[in-house]
Amino acid sequence: MTESPLDLSRRGSRLFGGGGQGQARGAALSTASTIVVLAVLAALFLLAPGSAAVRHTFFSPPDMWHALIGDPAKGYYSVGAAIWLNIRMFLAAEAIIVVLALLLAVIRQSTGPVLLPLRVVALGYVDVFRGVPTILVVYAVGFGLPALNLTVVSTQDPAVYGVLGLVLSYSAYVCEVFRAGINSVPLAQVSAARSLGLTQPQAMRYVILPQAVRTVIPPLLNDFISLQKDTALVSVLGAIEANRAAEIYSSTVFTYSSFVVAALLFLILTIPLARFTDHLIARDRRRRLAGATI
Amino acid sequence: MTKSFGDHEVLRGIDLVVAPSEVICLIGASGSGKSTLLRCVNLLEPVTSGSVWLGGQEITAPAIDPDLVRRHIGIVFQSYNLFPHMTVLKNITLGPVKALRVPHAQAEGDALALLARFGLADRAGDYPDRLSGGQQQRVAMIRALAMSPRLMLLDEVTSALDPELVAEVLDVIRELAQAGMTMLIATHEMTFARDVASRVAFLADGEIVEEAPPSELFENPRDERTRRFLRRITDAGRL
Ligand SMILES: Nc1ncnc2c1ncn2[C@@H]1O[C@H](COP(=O)(O)OP(=O)(O)O)[C@@H](O)[C@H]1O
């Protein structure tokens, strides 16, 4: 009772092998073991019979460099520039997905009889777009909408259709993530809010959702990591994003090094988000450990 | 009033009047329906039959908006149920600002005054998980009081507390009783009930078996079931 949460977190970290001298020795050990593992893997790769050929087709430094910066004169795009399209696509998609998924989740969690038709629509939406492979949704949107021959709707850039396809698919997943978050808020919180005279929507807005959103941030970011990679699917519509640029380079120069460049660029985007997610999960865990004792 | 959950008839016929400024203590075994009764009174649970009246108005009438009724009835739960993502001050001002449309500055002023009155002035900016159980429960009381309710419902508000923290919460209730607050209190604290209650009602088998001023109910219980319940409590050292 008298113990501050700080004391506790210090004791907690010692429990898991951190703290003082032990920490320094632990760091040395983990560095050593990492070097050994990497060395063994490198040796295996270099000693393999096909090593030279693989290095030439996948890891040729000049090809990787040329694929990265591109050369319009020779007819291939810069993979490094094309990744900007992926970035723009996932940023746009993420913003729309959060709003749409939250709306879907709130509709699916509603109870009023008036909203029944909306609930049915939301349920159908989630079932369909969660069940159909993302690439098929991207195809359907990217080839279907232009085929309709409408103004505006049928004359967009392939990237726009790609974003739309990703939004349709991912908002169905993220809706369920939000719903799990809403369900994780204890019913007693609803009772407390309603007993203050708050209406059901007010209780949702001020009490349930803020708590739900906090718990869903890690799984949400996890889905976003997946989404960032899946922007590569838009290449099937002919948008020149990183994967498509790598493909063009590869078919002109007959090397796979351009794909390795694209892969590395995707890693540069997803790894920081993965570490950030880990950080949030760890922080959440510390909070809960601290909160539990008071 | 009666209340059933499916086939399970929890309250078979409750007939209870609470006069203004009265403090009624509701006692009874665990599972006898004390919480259900309180939740029916502020319409968190719909009654199965019968009616609930507040100040001459039937609040169970279909035309009545339960959200409007609940503004006038405060309830405090056994497990505090503070909003963990809000500071103490926000917890208290949420109801007045959102439900009563009190201007922000005024709601904060009122909240700070209440916090000061109950010795929590320095906790306004803290999050609930930084507070002891007793402090959290006092904040929950203040949160209900900030709505200026006509009736307060307290549901075993000290049951989740460590023994040394019970007194600070009971003191708040005592002060409210002295200030003339009308209260319906479900409790296991018999000494406290004897002390503050105008009347004590014993709940068993879905009914109020016996209802009398505390001296009478505790000294001369008339019903055999009341006697048995009180004997069990005495044996457990709670009376
Ligand atoms: N929401 C509910 N659904 C079904 N049964 C319930 C519900 N709430 C309470 N009950 C039942 O009603 C009875 C009375 O419970 P409760 O009012 O919590 O008693 P007490 O507060 O006196 O301990 C118990 O048998 C309990 O299982």
Ligand SMILES: [Mg+2]
């Ligand atoms: Mg109870």
